[in-house]
Amino acid sequence: MSELKNAVVLLSGGLDSTTTLAIAQRKDFEPYAISFRYGQRHEHEIDAARSIAEKMNVRRHVVCAIDLRQFGGSALTDDLDVPKSSSVEQIGEGIPITYVPARNTIFLSFALAFAETLEASDIFIGVNALDYSGYPDCRPEYIRAFQDMANLGTKAGVESNAPITIHAPLIDMTKAQIIKKGVSLGVDYSMTHSCYDPAEDGRPCGKCDSCLLRKKGFKEAGLSDPLFETAT
Amino acid sequence: MSELKNAVVLLSGGLDSTTTLAIAQRKDFEPYAISFRYGQRHEHEIDAARSIAEKMNVRRHVVCAIDLRQFGGSALTDDLDVPKSSSVEQIGEGIPITYVPARNTIFLSFALAFAETLEASDIFIGVNALDYSGYPDCRPEYIRAFQDMANLGTKAGVESNAPITIHAPLIDMTKAQIIKKGVSLGVDYSMTHSCYDPAEDGRPCGKCDSCLLRKKGFKEAGLSDPLFETAT
Numbered sequence: 030m031s032e033l034k035n036a037v038v039l040l041s042g043g044l045d046s047t048t049t050l051a052i053a054q055r056k057d058f059e060p061y062a063i064s065f066r067y068g069q070r071h072e073h074e075i076d077a078a079r080s081i082a083e084k085m086n087v088r089r090h091v092v093c094a095i096d097l098r099q100f101g102g103s104a105l106t107d108d109l110d111v112p113k114s115s116s117v118e119q120i121g122e123g124i125p126i127t128y129v130p131a132r133n134t135i136f137l138s139f140a141l142a143f144a145e146t147l148e149a150s151d152i153f154i155g156v157n158a159l160d161y162s163g164y165p166d167c168r169p170e171y172i173r174a175f176q177d178m179a180n181l182g183t184k185a186g187v188e189s190n191a192p193i194t195i196h197a198p199l200i201d202m203t204k205a206q207i208i209k210k211g212v213s214l215g216v217d218y219s220m221t222h223s224c225y226d227p228a229e230d231g232r233p234c235g236k237c238d239s240c241l242l243r244k245k246g247f248k249e250a251g252l253s254d255p256l257f258e259t260a261t
Numbered sequence: 262m263s264e265l266k267n268a269v270v271l272l273s274g275g276l277d278s279t280t281t282l283a284i285a286q287r288k289d290f291e292p293y294a295i296s297f298r299y300g301q302r303h304e305h306e307i308d309a310a311r312s313i314a315e316k317m318n319v320r321r322h323v324v325c326a327i328d329l330r331q332f333g334g335s336a337l338t339d340d341l342d343v344p345k346s347s348s349v350e351q352i353g354e355g356i357p358i359t360y361v362p363a364r365n366t367i368f369l370s371f372a373l374a375f376a377e378t379l380e381a382s383d384i385f386i387g388v389n390a391l392d393y394s395g396y397p398d399c400r401p402e403y404i405r406a407f408q409d410m411a412n413l414g415t416k417a418g419v420e421s422n423a424p425i426t427i428h429a430p431l432i433d434m435t436k437a438q439i440i441k442k443g444v445s446l447g448v449d450y451s452m453t454h455s456c457y458d459p460a461e462d463g464r465p466c467g468k469c470d471s472c473l474l475r476k477k478g479f480k481e482a483g484l485s486d487p488l489f490e491t492a493t
Contacts, residue, residue, distance in 0.1 A: 093331070
């Protein structure tokens with residue numbers, strides 16, 4: 030049996046990042062998880078990430094507190110209303126109000142620092158360009174550009190024989206494909222959390238972009254979503 | 262008179278970033294400053310940055326707290342000893358122990374988020390590739406790669422007619438040239454702070470890489486350093 034290579038996995042506690050974690054494990058990486066408390070209006074994401082990391086036997090899970098609220102500029106961190114729709118078709122075009130400035134760049138930068146201290150060359154992120162809700166920092170060309178920059182800007186990239194690789198295994202998958210993949214790897218989706226605007230008790234609203242895309246994904250996969258099966 | 266364009270300036274409170282701020286102002290930008298509390302062992306840097314921002318009439322100065330200590334891996338944030346030498350020639354080769362993993366990448370990522378919320382397309386950073394002490398994230402190819410990534414990963418880069426520019430005006434300058442430039446722009450170097458390992462009262466050690474490079478710079482510029490003129 031070969032020795033496992035360390036990798037850093039960005040884990041939000043959502044469906045995509047949890048599937049990404051399962052994929053990294055299947056590829057024989059030893060994952061270290063990193064989550065962010067970034068002025069979200071809800072803590073349920075962090076709670077979900079902690080439970081998932083524990084259940085999936087992640088060796089170490091780091092939660093970084095970063096305050097993006099002092100900059101303002103997004104419905105996810107400001108007091109603006111999260112947009113709601115009754116179907117996926119109603120989701121607005123263009124970059125949505127829930128866009129957080131430079132979020133994935135900040136998250137990947139922390140993951141890069143964590144990877145360097147672990148002497149890991151591999152970072153996994155669950156971005157998705159198909160059902161991506163219009164965020165520019167979920168596109169393959171962005172991920173490649175980050176990887177190029179990372180290899181020029183770090184001790185690991187400059188000195189090491191193992192250049193940094195940013196893995197985005199979901200990037201070309203539909204939500205339905207992601208869910209099928211996760212189910213085949215044994216992911217427990219009842220633990221994952223996707224809603225932009227959950228109720229006090231953590232229950233998903235069912236109407237934000239993220240809930241709608243999740244529902245559509247389960248429907249297209251021909252599976253029932255454990256988060257909604259009792260509610261609907 | 263033309264309207265000033267907003268810009269974000271990374272301000273550590275050191276000689277280089279303070280000179281960079283003066284250059285941005287001279288180029289008719291309206292600078293917003295950003296500093297980081299990143300688990301340094303001393304607060305003097307932040308104090309210096311605050312005083313400088315105030316004296317130089319920066320419209321807004323944001324201090325971001327980010328905890329890099331949880332990752333470990335650097336003498337500036339760990340309990341390792343900062344290396345000391347008696348002359349510049351003794352500074353070790355290669356990437357030094359004071360290297361902080363992915364530091365400039367994290368700092369620039371926050372600056373990018375700040376710039377987006379200000380609708381600013383210009384970010385100034387005082388990195389320097391000549392007297393740079395061996396950090397990979399101070400090289401021009403790294404700065405260009407960050408800029409490429411920023412333009413692919415942000416709403417500003419994708420939608421705006423004004424792509425993001427990372428300005429590194431000191432990148433090809435010697436420390437002596439930087440000091441001469443700053444003096445010509447009226448920079449008060451008595452307010453700046455460079456030491457990696459200051460005394461409790463904030464006085465510089467005079468023997469770390471940063472102090473040695475600063476001393477050499479003033480000497481070559483034919484000027485006396487207000488920080489050391491009473492001490493030596």
